[in-house]
Amino acid sequence: MDMRKTVIPGKGREKRGxxxxxxxxxxxxxxxxxxxxxxxFGMLASETVSAVQAVSLSVLVxxxxxxxxxIGLMASHTAAAEIVSVxxxxxxxxxxxxxxxxxxxxxxxxxxxxxxxxxxxxFSLASxxxxxLAPGYVIGIELVSYASWVAGTAAGSVIGGIIPPTLQVSMxxxxxxxxxxxxxxxxxxxxxxxxxxxxxxxxxSLLQTAGIKPGWSLVAAILVSSGxxxxxxxxxxxxxxE
Amino acid sequence: MSVWIIILCxxxxxxxxRILPLYxxxxxxxxxxxxxxxxxxxxxxxxxLIFPGVLKAIPQMPAAAAAGMGAALITAWFGxxxxxxxxxxxxxxxxxxxxxx
Numbered sequence: 001m002d003m004r005k006t007v008i009p010g011k012g013r014e015k016r017g018x019x020x021x022x023x024x025x026x027x028x029x030x031x032x033x034x035x036x037x038x039x040x041f042g043m044l045a046s047e048t049v050s051a052v053q054a055v056s057l058s059v060l061v062x063x064x065x066x067x068x069x070x071i072g073l074m075a076s077h078t079a080a081a082e083i084v085s086v087x088x089x090x091x092x093x094x095x096x097x098x099x100x101x102x103x104x105x106x107x108x109x110x111x112x113x114x115x116x117x118x119x120x121x122x123f124s125l126a127s128x129x130x131x132x133l134a135p136g137y138v139i140g141i142e143l144v145s146y147a148s149w150v151a152g153t154a155a156g157s158v159i160g161g162i163i164p165p166t167l168q169v170s171m172x173x174x175x176x177x178x179x180x181x182x183x184x185x186x187x188x189x190x191x192x193x194x195x196x197x198x199x200x201x202x203x204x205s206l207l208q209t210a211g212i213k214p215g216w217s218l219v220a221a222i223l224v225s226s227g228x229x230x231x232x233x234x235x236x237x238x239x240x241x242e
Numbered sequence: 243m244s245v246w247i248i249i250l251c252x253x254x255x256x257x258x259x260r261i262l263p264l265y266x267x268x269x270x271x272x273x274x275x276x277x278x279x280x281x282x283x284x285x286x287x288x289x290x291l292i293f294p295g296v297l298k299a300i301p302q303m304p305a306a307a308a309a310g311m312g313a314a315l316i317t318a319w320f321g322x323x324x325x326x327x328x329x330x331x332x333x334x335x336x337x338x339x340x341x342x343x
Contacts, residue, residue: 029324049245056246060253070252080248088255093287095259100283102267111268115261120291125324127284166343169300170336173307176296177314177331183288184318196282197289204290221290222283229286230279 023140026129029178030121030141031148034064036163036171038149041067042156048075051157058153062119062146066090089215096222097123101133108135117142121175128182192233199225300335303343310335 038058045054048071057067066087073083098115101123108114114135122145126138155162163171187194200221207217272280292311299307310331317327 029328032325032328053245053249057249057252060249061256063252063256066252066256070248074245074248080244080251083248084251084255087252088259091256092259094256095263096283097287098260099263099267100280102264103272103277103280105264108264111264112261115264116257118260120287124284124288124291166339167332167336169302170306170310170332170339172299173296173310173314173331173335174328176292176299176307176311177328178324179288179292180311180314180331181318181322181324181327183285183292184315185321186285186288188319190285193282193285197285200286200289201293205294208294218290222286225286225289226279226282229282230275233278233282 019134019136020140023126023137023142024144025140026125026137027122027141027144029181030125030145033121033171033174033178034145034148035152036168037064037175038152039156039161039163040168041071042153042158043160044068044156045071045153046157051154054157055150055154058150061087062117062149063087063091064119064149086215089213092215093120093218093222094118094123096219096226101127101138104133105135105138106132110135110139114138114142117146119145121145121178124179124182128186192229196225196229199228300339303339306335306338306342309338 041058041064042051042054045057045067049057057070061067061070069086069090070083073086097120098118101114101118102111104127105111105114117139119142122138122142126133126141129137161168183197187197203224204217204221207220208214212220296307296311297304300310313334314327314331317330318324322330
């Protein structure tokens with residue numbers, strides 16, 4: 001069934017406001033997860049580039065792992081072309097996530113914004129709600145996540161460490177905890193989702209152990225296990241289905 | 243100057259794959275098999291994002307990350323809510339780091 005065409009004209013507008021605010025409050029766990037990592041990034045980055053450049057990376061790139069990687073490579077004077085190509089590789093998985101969310105979004109006037117703000121976390125959280133997705137809801141999640149990321153970077157690069165070191169380190173588990181907590185209710189309800197997630201986790205571990213770069217291994221693991229899931233499991237078992 | 247060029251190119255290669263599918267699929271109704279594939283992506287992505295990454299989340303003490311992850315999974319199983327699960331995992335990791343590192 002095509003969910004995008006089930007929008008009732010006129011009703012979308014009235015729903016947009018509340019959906020946006022629902023998204024903002026749904027995004028709270030991402031705010032918590034992003035902020036301390038962004039502080040670390042800001043601190044680290046400002047040793048290599050200026051504070052303005054550190055914040056600009058968060059504003060324009062908004063991709064945690066590749067920002068850390070880029071700073072590391074810049075510090076060791078790696079060629080610009082290599083930094084950019086590694087970034088592309090690391091973030092190519094978002095192409096798949098964008099396609100997945102595009103299929104569930106109701107008609108939107110801001111696809112570029114939704115796409116620009118799409119991260120592993122905003123995607124996973126938005127996808128975990130059932131049925132079709134209101135653009136306002138997704139944008140709400142994304143806006144607060146982005147704000148937290150940029151504010152954390154600014155705090156880290158200008159003020160420095162504002163979180164006690166041991167707490168800072170323990171907070172690195174937060175985003176994994178978030179992924180896990182999003183996944184648990186889904187796999188509780190759906191065996192195909194459980195098998196797909198486990199398959200992807202296993203494939204990713206295997207490929208990385210075999211020496212495949214994390215960017216490729218993530219994309220391959222997602223492609224293969226979603227593909228097998230789609231082929232093996234029946235119509236109503238998409239895991240995230242209504 | 244070259245730092246700015248790197249930043250702008252990084253922005254381009256990151257945002258294009260993120261944005262492109264949203265335009266490509268605007269008026270596209272995927273066939274059933276493709277749609278099923280797309281619907282499995284969130285679960286697959288979550289699995290691959292967690293493993294093996296979580297084992298390296300806290301390099302000083304991988305066990306703290308594992309225990310924190312366990313706390314998140316258990317609290318989520320009992321329906322604690324995302325903020326509660328994240329809080330529980332950070333607390334467990336914090337306590338372990340505090341006493342064993």
